[in-house]
Amino acid sequence: MTTSFKGAKPSRRSFLTGAMAAGGALAGAGAVKAAGADPLITEVQDWASYGGDGVDHAPYGLPINFEDDVVRRNVEWLTAGTVSSINFTPIHALDGTITPAGCAFERHHSGAIELKKADYRLMINGLVDTEMVFTYDDLERFPRVNQTYFLECAANTGMEWAGAQLNGAQFTHGMIHNMEYSGISLRSLLEEAGLGKAGDLKDKWLYVEGADASSNGRSIPMEKALDDCMIAFKANGEALRKEHGYPARLVVPGWEGNLWVKWIRRMEVMDQPVQSREETSKYTDTLEDGTSRKWTWVMDAKSVVTSPSPQAPIKHGHGPLVITGLAWSGRGKITRVDISKDGGMTWETARLAAEGQDKALTRFYLDTEWTGEEMFLQSRALDETGYVQPTKAALREVRGENSIYHNNCIQTWYVNANGEAENVEVS
Amino acid sequence: MTTSFKGAKPSRRSFLTGAMAAGGALAGAGAVKAAGADPLITEVQDWASYGGDGVDHAPYGLPINFEDDVVRRNVEWLTAGTVSSINFTPIHALDGTITPAGCAFERHHSGAIELKKADYRLMINGLVDTEMVFTYDDLERFPRVNQTYFLECAANTGMEWAGAQLNGAQFTHGMIHNMEYSGISLRSLLEEAGLGKAGDLKDKWLYVEGADASSNGRSIPMEKALDDCMIAFKANGEALRKEHGYPARLVVPGWEGNLWVKWIRRMEVMDQPVQSREETSKYTDTLEDGTSRKWTWVMDAKSVVTSPSPQAPIKHGHGPLVITGLAWSGRGKITRVDISKDGGMTWETARLAAEGQDKALTRFYLDTEWTGEEMFLQSRALDETGYVQPTKAALREVRGENSIYHNNCIQTWYVNANGEAENVEVS
Numbered sequence: 001m002t003t004s005f006k007g008a009k010p011s012r013r014s015f016l017t018g019a020m021a022a023g024g025a026l027a028g029a030g031a032v033k034a035a036g037a038d039p040l041i042t043e044v045q046d047w048a049s050y051g052g053d054g055v056d057h058a059p060y061g062l063p064i065n066f067e068d069d070v071v072r073r074n075v076e077w078l079t080a081g082t083v084s085s086i087n088f089t090p091i092h093a094l095d096g097t098i099t100p101a102g103c104a105f106e107r108h109h110s111g112a113i114e115l116k117k118a119d120y121r122l123m124i125n126g127l128v129d130t131e132m133v134f135t136y137d138d139l140e141r142f143p144r145v146n147q148t149y150f151l152e153c154a155a156n157t158g159m160e161w162a163g164a165q166l167n168g169a170q171f172t173h174g175m176i177h178n179m180e181y182s183g184i185s186l187r188s189l190l191e192e193a194g195l196g197k198a199g200d201l202k203d204k205w206l207y208v209e210g211a212d213a214s215s216n217g218r219s220i221p222m223e224k225a226l227d228d229c230m231i232a233f234k235a236n237g238e239a240l241r242k243e244h245g246y247p248a249r250l251v252v253p254g255w256e257g258n259l260w261v262k263w264i265r266r267m268e269v270m271d272q273p274v275q276s277r278e279e280t281s282k283y284t285d286t287l288e289d290g291t292s293r294k295w296t297w298v299m300d301a302k303s304v305v306t307s308p309s310p311q312a313p314i315k316h317g318h319g320p321l322v323i324t325g326l327a328w329s330g331r332g333k334i335t336r337v338d339i340s341k342d343g344g345m346t347w348e349t350a351r352l353a354a355e356g357q358d359k360a361l362t363r364f365y366l367d368t369e370w371t372g373e374e375m376f377l378q379s380r381a382l383d384e385t386g387y388v389q390p391t392k393a394a395l396r397e398v399r400g401e402n403s404i405y406h407n408n409c410i411q412t413w414y415v416n417a418n419g420e421a422e423n424v425e426v427s
Numbered sequence: 428m429t430t431s432f433k434g435a436k437p438s439r440r441s442f443l444t445g446a447m448a449a450g451g452a453l454a455g456a457g458a459v460k461a462a463g464a465d466p467l468i469t470e471v472q473d474w475a476s477y478g479g480d481g482v483d484h485a486p487y488g489l490p491i492n493f494e495d496d497v498v499r500r501n502v503e504w505l506t507a508g509t510v511s512s513i514n515f516t517p518i519h520a521l522d523g524t525i526t527p528a529g530c531a532f533e534r535h536h537s538g539a540i541e542l543k544k545a546d547y548r549l550m551i552n553g554l555v556d557t558e559m560v561f562t563y564d565d566l567e568r569f570p571r572v573n574q575t576y577f578l579e580c581a582a583n584t585g586m587e588w589a590g591a592q593l594n595g596a597q598f599t600h601g602m603i604h605n606m607e608y609s610g611i612s613l614r615s616l617l618e619e620a621g622l623g624k625a626g627d628l629k630d631k632w633l634y635v636e637g638a639d640a641s642s643n644g645r646s647i648p649m650e651k652a653l654d655d656c657m658i659a660f661k662a663n664g665e666a667l668r669k670e671h672g673y674p675a676r677l678v679v680p681g682w683e684g685n686l687w688v689k690w691i692r693r694m695e696v697m698d699q700p701v702q703s704r705e706e707t708s709k710y711t712d713t714l715e716d717g718t719s720r721k722w723t724w725v726m727d728a729k730s731v732v733t734s735p736s737p738q739a740p741i742k743h744g745h746g747p748l749v750i751t752g753l754a755w756s757g758r759g760k761i762t763r764v765d766i767s768k769d770g771g772m773t774w775e776t777a778r779l780a781a782e783g784q785d786k787a788l789t790r791f792y793l794d795t796e797w798t799g800e801e802m803f804l805q806s807r808a809l810d811e812t813g814y815v816q817p818t819k820a821a822l823r824e825v826r827g828e829n830s831i832y833h834n835n836c837i838q839t840w841y842v843n844a845n846g847e848a849e850n851v852e853v854s
Binding site: 052053054055059060061062063064066067068070071072073074081082083085086087093094095096097098099100101102103104106107108110111112113114116117137138140141142143144145146147180181182212213233234236237238239241242243246315316319320321322324351353354363365367 | 479480481482483485486487488489490491493495497499501508509512514520521522523524525526527528529530531534535537538539540541543544564565568569570571572573574607608609639640660661663664665666668670742743746747748749751778780781790792794
């Protein structure tokens, strides 16, 4: 492929000539123009000799073996073991916006537990009119809601603060997934228990915990709990996977993933936050002066180019090139994504595959031409609040270098003349 | 569960009492009201003793073993073998609108073939300015598009014409799936080859064929080919599964699945249709007078209640009940779905989980109360063209009883006092 494009004028037309030669190359190219399409048809016909497999009965389908590198991966040195650990979504190899559950990242604090629907219970206690315990069947009887949301771990891109520069979008930005959730509104459950006893809800909190050993308890302002939070049973149409909280998890749209409590078992209405480990010593950002930013729940607007990227180099040579990536904002819809090829000096506006959805991934494309020039690729997301994704320098200026969480800065990939890409910093 | 609800007034409040008792039943119910929530919390705490599994590195994730009945299934007697056969999506067990690829139905005419990206070629020939052959890499360089569409086999619900009354929505309506496709527009490829030589495009056709032994050739009016058709590489973000046409398939939004040629290898611009087997002896509807309806490409508005249904009976007793199902139209958006509990005598309007999307599945819900009365459950879909899903009697009146394909009539489930459902006909 590369050679057949070499030296070609980077125009659509020369791309086509390239395409002809490419097809010809494996099909008696010389004959193509002379003999017309027949030799090619003949070659194509040979494919029909491929044997076909019958339809499956019962087994759940898996990707074709040629795609066995499109899997979630962990980073050995990142955590002491795998029980309190994380792996990463292979976003460099995906397109569109939906993340298949089978390669959607996992983050556990005490491992993924196996909880039968029959054993599942969800308690609501504290400042409610009637303390209650619901079975799974009970939950399914409340009015259902459906919505697609991204879930991003607060630590996503965290290793980039100090410039670890992991070589791949999967590792720098893969603590994210985007699924269509089906479940019930958290509001409907809280209203079932009754919030009269709680009085003024403005200063009330909901403490949520999971059934795993860590419990992963977090305090959520009642205002958010009554807004758009869900108790989800299903993701992308099917039951939640074990590693994503089967049979029920909390969905907290736009807010850091640690709040999306898996295997949720208890919710307590309180008049103050619990100040749990997960919201004090963890998931807060230590600033230069030693103080910490706390209650940093919302994931600000962010984006990343997924291809080309270190794991997805340009292999097809010069001419037309599709630059693509993902953008998202915890504050609402993505309204625009800009792309720079020169490290942020000049910008072009990318094409959004569809209008931005509220707190969900947006796929962007830039249809361009590449003639082998070096590129410092960046993407910059804007959301409906007018917020603009910051540069790493700008973010460090206000946050310092002690932070781990909430790094939403602009990512740079250096693309060399061979189309290979690497993670670099530009200042 | 059922017993704890028995005799309860079918009101939200009694449902709650039931919920309390239900929780109590497995947690020392006696103590609940007296001692408050503590005994329940204690029971809930026990869950923390569940051991957790570490994160996966590399293996592609599968559903939890408790869900191993949520799989595609075939019907032994339906086809002679499995190579030219079909299986069915377990729609009775899904929620939302996205169909996970792992349980999305398969239909093959000569089996699912294994085709490497490196071996893949797509030819465009016939009345084009330049006949061409594209490699997979070439295709990825055209501007990408993303869109969610349903794919329904023309034979879906076909066995119901003569009243086979298979006992489950998976078997009566499971030849359908709904995925987010990423790929390129068919128009962009055709314009690349150039349609000048074709002259007036109004009466031109595009003959498409796949790389499998059947080739599954079909003729598509050029107007549709240039409208919203796609060459898709990915479904729900990841590469197409082998059984869905890896590495590239045709997407023909709203039209019968047989046109969505898998492993697409050749497209020929012609001045007339080929009249292939797949569009003459098959996929046509023989009427009472022996003549056949042909070019019946569009899948008309249709819907089905997925729960309760024969494979998804009511297990939770009296009180609140969520009736849910799917609706779709090949002519555009679903605008309304009505539900009847009495076999079509009276109707209630269901709640759409989201505004209908163009040629994609729409999830509907009816939040109701059930006190054990027998129900003849039906759903009726309306689309943006004003089309109303017909009754089986009305459809038979115009089509007779020889048809197999394009059965979009209203489905009836009889629900008995125990909440069990079966497939019945009402007249």
